[in-house]
Amino acid sequence: MASITDSADEQNRPSLQGKFNRWTWLLLPALLFLAIFFIYPLFEILQRSVTEPTLGISNFVEFFQSPVFSAVLFNTLKMSFYVMFFCLLIGYPYAYLMNHSSRRVAGLLLIAVLIPFWSSILVRTYAWTVLLQRTGVVNSMLIGIGIIEKPLKLLRNFPGIVIGMTHILLPFMVLPIYSVMQRIDKDFVTAAESLGARPFRAFREIYLPLSLPGVYAGSLLVFVVALGYYITPALLGSPRETMMGAMVVQQVQQVLDWGMGSALGVVLLITTLVILGVVGRIVNINEVLGGSGGPE
Amino acid sequence: MNRKNWPLRIFGVFAVIFLLLPTVIIIPMSFSSGRTLKFPPPGYSIRWYENLFTSPLWTDAAWSSIQIGILAAILATVLGTIAALGLTRGEFPAKGLIQAIVLSPIIIPLVIIAIGMFSVFVRWRIAGSLMALVVAHTVLAIPFVVVNVMASLRTLDRNLELAAANLGANPVRAFRFVTLPLIAPGVMAGALFAFITSWDEIVVAIFLTSPTLRTLPVVMWGQIRTEVDPTIAAAATILTVITTIVFTVTTILQTRGNTTT
Numbered sequence: 001m002a003s004i005t006d007s008a009d010e011q012n013r014p015s016l017q018g019k020f021n022r023w024t025w026l027l028l029p030a031l032l033f034l035a036i037f038f039i040y041p042l043f044e045i046l047q048r049s050v051t052e053p054t055l056g057i058s059n060f061v062e063f064f065q066s067p068v069f070s071a072v073l074f075n076t077l078k079m080s081f082y083v084m085f086f087c088l089l090i091g092y093p094y095a096y097l098m099n100h101s102s103r104r105v106a107g108l109l110l111i112a113v114l115i116p117f118w119s120s121i122l123v124r125t126y127a128w129t130v131l132l133q134r135t136g137v138v139n140s141m142l143i144g145i146g147i148i149e150k151p152l153k154l155l156r157n158f159p160g161i162v163i164g165m166t167h168i169l170l171p172f173m174v175l176p177i178y179s180v181m182q183r184i185d186k187d188f189v190t191a192a193e194s195l196g197a198r199p200f201r202a203f204r205e206i207y208l209p210l211s212l213p214g215v216y217a218g219s220l221l222v223f224v225v226a227l228g229y230y231i232t233p234a235l236l237g238s239p240r241e242t243m244m245g246a247m248v249v250q251q252v253q254q255v256l257d258w259g260m261g262s263a264l265g266v267v268l269l270i271t272t273l274v275i276l277g278v279v280g281r282i283v284n285i286n287e288v289l290g291g292s293g294g295p296e
Numbered sequence: 297m298n299r300k301n302w303p304l305r306i307f308g309v310f311a312v313i314f315l316l317l318p319t320v321i322i323i324p325m326s327f328s329s330g331r332t333l334k335f336p337p338p339g340y341s342i343r344w345y346e347n348l349f350t351s352p353l354w355t356d357a358a359w360s361s362i363q364i365g366i367l368a369a370i371l372a373t374v375l376g377t378i379a380a381l382g383l384t385r386g387e388f389p390a391k392g393l394i395q396a397i398v399l400s401p402i403i404i405p406l407v408i409i410a411i412g413m414f415s416v417f418v419r420w421r422i423a424g425s426l427m428a429l430v431v432a433h434t435v436l437a438i439p440f441v442v443v444n445v446m447a448s449l450r451t452l453d454r455n456l457e458l459a460a461a462n463l464g465a466n467p468v469r470a471f472r473f474v475t476l477p478l479i480a481p482g483v484m485a486g487a488l489f490a491f492i493t494s495w496d497e498i499v500v501a502i503f504l505t506s507p508t509l510r511t512l513p514v515v516m517w518g519q520i521r522t523e524v525d526p527t528i529a530a531a532a533t534i535l536t537v538i539t540t541i542v543f544t545v546t547t548i549l550q551t552r553g554n555t556t557t
Contacts, residue, residue, distance in 0.1 A: 026382030030375040030398060030438060038401060038435045041412030048415065090311055097308045100301070112312045118543045119319055120496035122513050123532040126520055127318035130325065130333050130529075137321065137335050167318060228405020230499055235520065245407045252411050265408040272405060 042269075045262045052259030059263035069247070073267065076243040079161060079233070080226035084173075086166040087222045091173030092215065098174075099181045110178075117171035125232045128164040129155060132236070160236040165226055172225060173218035180214025220279050224272055244268045319536060326529035333526055344530040354531060357515040361495060364426060364511060368433035369491040375434070376441025376490070377483050383442065384449045399439045406499040409435070414503040424506030432504055433494035440493055441486035444550075448482025481549045488546040492539055 049059055063069045098109045116124060131137050132154040139151040154160050184207060192202035230245030237243075242250075244264060251261030321335060326344055328337030348354050383395055401409065413432050417423040452475070460470040476483070498513040505514045512535060519528050 021385070021387045023382055023384075024386035024388045026378045027386060027394065027398075028382075030379035030382075030442075031394070033375055034397065034401075034435060034438070037413070037431050038409070039397075041416045042404070042408065044415050045408060045412045090314070093304060093307055094311050097304055109308065109312065112315045114543070114547075115540065116315050116319055118492060119536050119539050120498070120513060120532075122496070122498045122516055122520075123322065123535050124318045126516070126528065126532055127322050129520070130335070131318060131321060135334070137317075167314065170315065224403060228407060230407050231517075245405060248407045248411060252414075258415070261411060265405075265411060268405055269408050272403070276403065 045265050045269075048258050049262035049266045052262070059259050060267070062260070063263055063267060069264070072242050072244060072247050073271075075241060076227055076245075076268075077271075079158075079165070079241070079243060080223045082162050083165045083169055083226045084219050084223045086162060087170050087173040088215065088219055090166070091170055091218060092177060092211075094170075095174050095177035095181055095214070098178050099184075113171045113174050116167065117175075121168055121231055124168055125164055125235045128160070128167065129235055132160055132163065155236060156238040158237070158241055161233050161241055164232045164236045165229060168232060169222045169226060172221045176217040176221065177211060177214035180217070181211050184210045216279070220276070224275055227272055227275075228268060244271075322529050322532045322536065326526055326533040328526050328529070331525060333529060344526045347525075347527045348530045348534070351527075353515060354512075354527070357510045357512045358534075360426070360509055361512040364429045364433060365491045365494040367426075367430040368437055368494040369487050371430065371434040372437035372441050372490040372493075373483060373487040376438045376486055377445050377479075379438070380442045380445035380449060384446055398442055401436050402439045406436075410500040410503040413500060417504065423504055424509060426509060428504050429494075429501060429509075429511070432500045433497055434490075436497060436500065437490035437493040440489040441483075444486035444489060445479060445482045448479040452478055481552055485546045485549045488542050488549075492542055495542075496535070496539060 050057060052059075094109070094113075098106045101109065133139070134151045134153070134155075136154075138154060139148075142148045143151065154163065188206050188210070189202045192206050193199060197205070228245055229243065230249060233241060233243045234246050245268070248261050248264045248268065251257050251264060255261070324340075325333055325335060325337060327340045327342065328334070329339035329341040329343070330337055379398055383391075383398065388394070409432075413428075413435075414423060417428045422428045456478070457470050457474050460474045461467070465473065496513060497511075498517060501511045501514045502517060505511060510518075512531065516528055516531055516535075519531075
């Protein structure tokens with residue numbers, strides 16, 4: 001999992017002027033732009049959370065004392081955990097299959113991950129609202145093959161959000177696991193098997209541990225991205241499953257309480273950053289989002 | 297893979313269906329002749345597309361989305377490409393931190409970015425303007441450009457630039473005639489990712505649009521919550537088709553970039 005920083009200095013050019021070289025200045029325009037239009041707005045939220053309605057941490061005190069807000073935070077963590085779990089359940093064998101198929105099949109499997117990855121979240125969520133209806137495709141299929149008799153309620157509830165979010169975040173799990181698995185030397189497994197290990201044992205003791213960095217990166221990414229979701233829970237869930245993202249919007253747009261809305265935003269931001277910081281540094285974002293154009 | 301792995305293959309088929317079903321199912325529904333979204337549709341027609349292409353609500357939104365997407369892509373590509381050069385070749389303290397800041401718009405929850413920008417832009421009196429959305433989408437798109445351009449820069453042979461310099465090219469000329477053509481596939485891929493980021497973006501757009509300036513996803517968002525007629529499916533199909541075309545071109549560019557360098 002070479003990060004960009006590791007390979008950046010591969011040319012080993014001697015530094016020109018002590019700690020900075022002239023290429024560094026090229027960062028200035030983008031940093032300036034981000035400082036004005038990105039960092040500053042974030043600080044504004046931080047500021048509003050401790051100045052409205054009065055100076056102090058009253059919003060945060062209220063947040064942790066109110067059963068409603070704490071429930072929303074708990075709900076958000078629980079939802080993200082479920083989504084991470086199901087993404088891992090589907091994503092790991094999927095990535096394994098990609099790595100153990102012919103080039104052509106692997107390519108098709110990769111396209112099947114990348115097409116939804118790059119199509120709009122709103123469109124996919126909307127499609128799920130249609131698919132999961134009482135009279136929708138999923139229910140008619142399940143009734144058709146005789147698994148259930150009456151249509152299940154799959155929309156405007158917990159399972160609905162989990163299904164939709166698992167679908168949307170699955171690529172974030174598959175891609176890091178896939179890229180780590182690609183680098184595992186398959187001779188290790190062959191060696192273990194030729195030394196008498198059964199295939200499952202060879203997998204458990206050799207392959208699985210070697211693939212864990214990808215599992216960690218994918219799980220972290222899915223969990224953290226799920227925390228901030230707004231669109232999908234809003235369309236597939238009910239008020240009972242309100243997550244932090246929706247609560248922030250509600251406070252700002254409907255209650256018009258910018259202080260509380262900002263405080264909720266700050267709690268969400270800090271939760272995100274703490275989990276990122278504790279569980280790992282920003283793992284592998286570049287690998288997941290960028291150069292994953294084809295099986296390399 | 298040996299024969300014993302057939303359960304894994306069956307799983308693979310189901311997983312592919314799960315992944316593709318929502319993207320694919322919308323297409324036949326958008327051609328429905330009925331007033332409600334049913335699958336399979338009672339019959340086929342293009343009435344919802346007629347509705348889509350003749351209603352000013354949708355056409356104005358599509359035009360805004362295209363303008364914002366192109367402007368944001370240009371701005372993000374320029375800023376991101378230059379920043380990628382700085383990040384790859386610059387030497388400075390806290391490089392990891394600086395890189396994390398440049399890439400962080402991807403990981404920070406969008407609702408926070410949205411309310412922050414809304415709050416600031418209202419005070420600057422630019423909320424609801426085209427420029428506000430361009431600027432906001434540029435912020436969100438820069439990381440994608442940086443990641444793509446850095447990927448091509450890493451595979452670039454620096455000796456070619458040194459050769460150009462030895463032959464008398466100044467740094468700007470060496471960049472223009474040697475570096476830029478070599479990293480062009482990465483830059484182009486970054487630009488297309490940037491366009492798609494803006495084209496599909498909804499959370500920030502909900503806050504920064506106004507009744508007179510709405511993007512396609514924002515109109516869809518409003519319609520999904522109030523109406524159920526299949527015009528939304530037609531709009532969703534158009535969104536998806538354009539995204540898929542741009543994505544395919546990007547993939548081809550990336551593959552070509554990998555083989556030529």
